[in-house]
Amino acid sequence: MKALKKIAKINAVWALLAAAIVIAVWLIAYACVKNDYVIPGIGQTFSALFSLLGDRTFYVALGNTVARTAISFAISFVLAAVFASVSAVCRPFKVTFACLISVVRTLPTMAITLMLLIWTSPRVAPAIVTALVLFPMIYAQFSAAIDGVDSDLLEMAKLYRLSAGVRLTKIILPSVAAEVLAQVGAWLSLGLKIMVSAEVLSYTLNSFGGMMQQARLFSEMPRFAALTLMCIVIGLLLELISYGLRLAVLRRKGGE
Numbered sequence: 001m002k003a004l005k006k007i008a009k010i011n012a013v014w015a016l017l018a019a020a021i022v023i024a025v026w027l028i029a030y031a032c033v034k035n036d037y038v039i040p041g042i043g044q045t046f047s048a049l050f051s052l053l054g055d056r057t058f059y060v061a062l063g064n065t066v067a068r069t070a071i072s073f074a075i076s077f078v079l080a081a082v083f084a085s086v087s088a089v090c091r092p093f094k095v096t097f098a099c100l101i102s103v104v105r106t107l108p109t110m111a112i113t114l115m116l117l118i119w120t121s122p123r124v125a126p127a128i129v130t131a132l133v134l135f136p137m138i139y140a141q142f143s144a145a146i147d148g149v150d151s152d153l154l155e156m157a158k159l160y161r162l163s164a165g166v167r168l169t170k171i172i173l174p175s176v177a178a179e180v181l182a183q184v185g186a187w188l189s190l191g192l193k194i195m196v197s198a199e200v201l202s203y204t205l206n207s208f209g210g211m212m213q214q215a216r217l218f219s220e221m222p223r224f225a226a227l228t229l230m231c232i233v234i235g236l237l238l239e240l241i242s243y244g245l246r247l248a249v250l251r252r253k254g255g256e
Contacts, residue, residue: 040222049226058211065208066234068123069195072130073188076138084142085173094143105136113198122205126198130191137190141183145176185242189235196231 026042033039040048052058087094109129116125199209208227215224 037219037221040225044222045225045229048220048222049229052223052226052230057206061207061211062230062234064123064206065195065199066192068127068207069130069188069191072127072195073134073191076131076134076191077187080135080138080142084139084146087143088146101136101139104132107132109133109194109198110201113201117202122199122202123207125202126195126204126207126209129198130194133194134187134191138183138187141180142176145179148176148179181242183242185239188238188242192231192235192238 023042026039030039030041036044083097087097112132113125113129116128120128196209196212198204199207200213202209203213204210208231212224212227215221215227
């Protein structure tokens with residue numbers, strides 16, 4: 001646990017350094033271009049950001065986007081957990097399902113979004129696209145974590161003739177919990193990015209991506225940059241929450 005806290009402090013220092021480098025590059029690029037329609041200034045961006053924070057429609061749009069992202073992630077997570085669990089106890093199913101996962105993984109995101117816009121609505125299509133992109137990644141992580149479970153424990157469970165359900169709930173899932181939770185923040189952050197991109201392509205009203213599309217159409221670059229900055233901040237917060245969950249699981253396992 002102390003080692004994880006030390007790593008967290010080191011990562012925080014490097015994160016601050018990375019932020020400083022990004023700001024420095026931003027200032028240099030703005031000074032070189034000198035065109036607010038290409039690269040907005042930091043002052044203008046933060047002014048637009050504060051303006052957004054005082055706008056009720058911003059919170060409605062953000063809430064809609066985050067809610068859709070959470071729903072898409074939850075569906076992908078549950079389905080991936082279920083199918084990975086079945087794969088862990090049924091080898092033929094694992095081999096067959098691996099082929100289907102390969103097909104889903106190679107689907108072009110933009111083409112699927114455009115097709116879904118024909119079949120569904122601009123509010124539903126981004127959610128389906130996000131779930132389709134996240135599902136193979138989460139399933140692969142679950143499968144890799146399950147494959148890494150101590151084989152001696154599994155052999156002992158077979159020796160004592162424990163049922164597949166008991167092996168799954170008492171040995172496999174507790175063993176993979178910390179490793180899977182460590183990736184939740186990254187998955188949610190990626191899901192938010194995919195959701196916003198799909199909303200921009202779909203021009204979803206009352207959404208974060210819809211606001212970015214409007215800012216682009218009206219050449220409101222400071223507003224566009226402020227929305228992008230807010231998206232980055234939310235993604236970082238999601239990863240911090242995931243890190244906290246992982247620490248909580250490790251503390252609980254250590255206490256046991």
